[in-house]
Amino acid sequence: MRNRGFEIVSDFKDKYINLPTRKTSKSAGYDIEAAEDKIIKAGQMAVIATGLKAYMQDDEYLGIHIRSSLAFKKNLNLVNSQGVIDADYYNNEDNEGHIMIGLINFGDEDVEITKGMRIAQAIFYKFLTIDDEKNVDTIRSGGFGSTGE
Template sequence: MKRQFVKLNKNATIPERATEHSAGYDISASETVTIQPDEIKLVHTGLAVQMEQDDVMLLIDRSSNPQKRGIVLSNSLGVIDHDYFPNEFMGMFTNITDKPVTIEAGQRIMQAVFVKYGLVDNDNANGERTGGFGSTGEVENDRQNTNADHQSV
């Protein structure tokens, strides 16, 4: 398998790197949304991503967002796992100003960087993803409670 972005709707923009030596792919909003002061809102990208099994895609805020647009990526760093495909990945943004902020469809809002990751020798993860955004929370908590006395510190 290779890495590739997949458009899920006609408003999506296939991400590109701005320069030959850029690490990040510019991710754009696929919809126009307005975020009220202190509000947290998911912004659609209209994209899914296919990756190698030992890849993770990190969603990173654009450095100009806080000063120029008054928004920040709420969770600081988004983590999109290999098994998230074919779900749409989105950005969660907070308006840090005292006025509404509008993100226009097609506007670059964050960057995606691919990273290889490793596992510990005694890894025993065997759960399966059951959905999209925020779908692993309950499964992880159940597994952590079940395996709590088997974990090393």
């Protein structure tokens, strides 16, 4: 049985995407690389493809965090501060669960993102639910606001 991990989405199978790895035995985060080149203009935001999807248990989510070197050295941050990838995002029919990283440039200079550059860290987390949880039967159809505004 598979518990959690990463796979390459279909559209990126032939694009030489590296699966995320931890850099040390005590690292919490798996480094995620950009799957494309992109310029993030000063004061602007951009969405960066990773070519990845993640599978996990139903009571887990994947937290996406900025790498500290990008925050301190390049003035970049995640558009939503922390990304949350739910278990049912995996293989959804809209985009196959492709993890996209929204970055914003708070600096005065444009920042070049290159394919293979480590742009985020992904950490798997367990979560809890309340005692009287209602049966939710909504089916996810995509990402970024796909379960409602």
